[in-house]
Amino acid sequence: MNREGDLMLGLGDLSIFLAYVLCIASALLCVVYGVINWNKGAETEVELKKDIGWEEKDKEIKEDLDV
Amino acid sequence: MDLAKVIVIIVYLAVVALLGVIGWRRTKNAQDFMLAGRKTHPVVMALSYGATFISTSAIVGFGGQAGYFGMSLLWLTFLNIFLGIFIAFVFFGRRTRHIGHNLDAHTFPEFLGKRFDSKFIQKFAGIVIFIFMPVYTAAVMMGVASILNAGLALGDYNVALLISAVIVAAYVIFGGMKGVMYTDAFQGSLMLVGMIALIVIVYSELGGIIPAHQALTDLIKNPDAAAQTAQLKFASGFTGWTSMPEIFSVNWMTVVTSIVAGVGIGVLAQPQLAVRFMTVKSDRELNRAVPIGGVFILLMTGVAFVVGALSNVLFFNAKGKISLAAAGKIDDIIPTFLNTFTQPWFVTIFMVVLLAAGMSTMSSQFHVMGTAAGRDIIGSSKRSGKNSLLAARIGTLIAIVITILLSYLLPNVWNGAIAIATGLFFGLCGAAFLPMYFGALYSKKMTKAAAVSGMVSGAGASLIWMLLFHTKEASVFGLVSAITGGASQTLIANPIVQTLDPLFIGLPVSIIVTVLVQVFSRKKLPQQLIEQSFDGVGKPA
Numbered sequence: 001m002n003r004e005g006d007l008m009l010g011l012g013d014l015s016i017f018l019a020y021v022l023c024i025a026s027a028l029l030c031v032v033y034g035v036i037n038w039n040k041g042a043e044t045e046v047e048l049k050k051d052i053g054w055e056e057k058d059k060e061i062k063e064d065l066d067v
Numbered sequence: 068m069d070l071a072k073v074i075v076i077i078v079y080l081a082v083v084a085l086l087g088v089i090g091w092r093r094t095k096n097a098q099d100f101m102l103a104g105r106k107t108h109p110v111v112m113a114l115s116y117g118a119t120f121i122s123t124s125a126i127v128g129f130g131g132q133a134g135y136f137g138m139s140l141l142w143l144t145f146l147n148i149f150l151g152i153f154i155a156f157v158f159f160g161r162r163t164r165h166i167g168h169n170l171d172a173h174t175f176p177e178f179l180g181k182r183f184d185s186k187f188i189q190k191f192a193g194i195v196i197f198i199f200m201p202v203y204t205a206a207v208m209m210g211v212a213s214i215l216n217a218g219l220a221l222g223d224y225n226v227a228l229l230i231s232a233v234i235v236a237a238y239v240i241f242g243g244m245k246g247v248m249y250t251d252a253f254q255g256s257l258m259l260v261g262m263i264a265l266i267v268i269v270y271s272e273l274g275g276i277i278p279a280h281q282a283l284t285d286l287i288k289n290p291d292a293a294a295q296t297a298q299l300k301f302a303s304g305f306t307g308w309t310s311m312p313e314i315f316s317v318n319w320m321t322v323v324t325s326i327v328a329g330v331g332i333g334v335l336a337q338p339q340l341a342v343r344f345m346t347v348k349s350d351r352e353l354n355r356a357v358p359i360g361g362v363f364i365l366l367m368t369g370v371a372f373v374v375g376a377l378s379n380v381l382f383f384n385a386k387g388k389i390s391l392a393a394a395g396k397i398d399d400i401i402p403t404f405l406n407t408f409t410q411p412w413f414v415t416i417f418m419v420v421l422l423a424a425g426m427s428t429m430s431s432q433f434h435v436m437g438t439a440a441g442r443d444i445i446g447s448s449k450r451s452g453k454n455s456l457l458a459a460r461i462g463t464l465i466a467i468v469i470t471i472l473l474s475y476l477l478p479n480v481w482n483g484a485i486a487i488a489t490g491l492f493f494g495l496c497g498a499a500f501l502p503m504y505f506g507a508l509y510s511k512k513m514t515k516a517a518a519v520s521g522m523v524s525g526a527g528a529s530l531i532w533m534l535l536f537h538t539k540e541a542s543v544f545g546l547v548s549a550i551t552g553g554a555s556q557t558l559i560a561n562p563i564v565q566t567l568d569p570l571f572i573g574l575p576v577s578i579i580v581t582v583l584v585q586v587f588s589r590k591k592l593p594q595q596l597i598e599q600s601f602d603g604v605g606k607p608a
Contacts, residue, residue: 009276009277009280010276010277010278010279010280010281010282010283010284010309011138011280011284011309012284012287012307012309012310013306013307013309013310013311015139015310015311016137016138016139016141016309016310016311019138019139019141019142019144019145020138020141022145022149023141023144023145023148023365023369024365026145026148026149026153026361026365027148027361027362027364027365027369028361029149029153029361030148030152030153030357030358030360030361030362031358031361031362032358033153033157033354033357033358034354034355034356034357034358034359034361035358037351037354037357038351038354038355039351040350040351040354041161041349041350041351041353041354042349042350042351
């Protein structure tokens, strides 16, 4: 095995090496993004209000279904 | 061993049925049925997104393609993770959730229709889904039926077809989105375990990561292997399994435009995936789903492509044949590989993994088709409650019946249907919906006329390209062949034209038409609709 092969993980072409590395790098990007934003973006009060509105509508529908 | 196989499959089907029942008991209204009550757990959401994304064909079909084309397919994995997960969740997902929420949209066509104040868009999108998705679903179902047929030793493809259809139908019709997502999450977990085991087995068999790659790189230098690629008529431009094909060769056109870009970009406008963004409660759930989704896709398509390519070394070392020579057909490379190089117990486990991959994709497709028919084509969006729930369930039933009929008929008329059908649907959705979907999320100025004309021209251009110019579909539809009396299959006999993916025609046409009509159309959408749509969108989380 030559040194060049070792440097490119044994892959024969720079663009394939790049694809291999980018696959892992983009998965890592997803992980890092998720960890940083793990607790961000929780439901806001406005959304909570909307949700309550929905639940009321749900109840009406449920009553419809029971008929 | 056969008894063990039967037991493993039955246990698997029992767990799926149980999760379906739980989904059913928790489905009380139309919103539960269509969007799982908008309160899905992030892990369930991410696994469900991933399991829907990756079907049996992604593992067996595309894994086999990697055995043929080599590791250049890893560019598709990169696009799947970067576009299909990262960009999709961070730049499309959040806004889809907010705007969908603001407009009270329950399906992808309804989302687009309400956003542009157009019943036509909703119905057109619903019809595109209802007409073309069954072909894609049938492709997945044929895969599931043949695995079940082999695993349970039924000896009858049609019986296997019926069993798989009845099980999936039951949990989609009764369990709705909750049933679909719970079973998806279970199936996604199974897929994860199976694929991790597979990559470990293959790399350790070949002495580690770098030695394995090096052996594959060196394989094309072996005169025997090189002679076999010539004998098997590998498409022109092939340079080995760890290097890119020669630029603009037939091989390159197929890998780059059809497989990598066609499937990789089309994924951004897939109705069955986009609707999942609307099933979670807040942006936090989407944020948490990103890492799970990214790693999931890496372990699915990444592993399938690396294993598919490396199978050449294993086959050559053991039998002196490259994968295609050993397996006979591209679709048989992965199954032959598993049977030859892994233990019987692993083959059993992997069979369930493949079953799970197929069923999870199929269930979401049924769900999307059912809601498209029930809510977007027939149903009025004002209707809610009992009627809407019933309409969606009946729509799902009709979609399932059509799919079963297609799965029954297609194997007789269409050889190699799986990969073609998948590409067809992805390309069509990308061309018809992507510009409009992007505009719906990011442009307050986009007009209804621009959205409608972009969608219609994109769908039309890709269909025309498929019918008349692109060999893969044109040869199947046979229109040109009928007109020219069998003299040629496509209108222009140029290899670059014949292999250029329909998305490369449909998407640019759709973008150009959208922009042109936007410039010339005066009628803006009502300000009130824009304000309602973008209420709370784009504010820092």
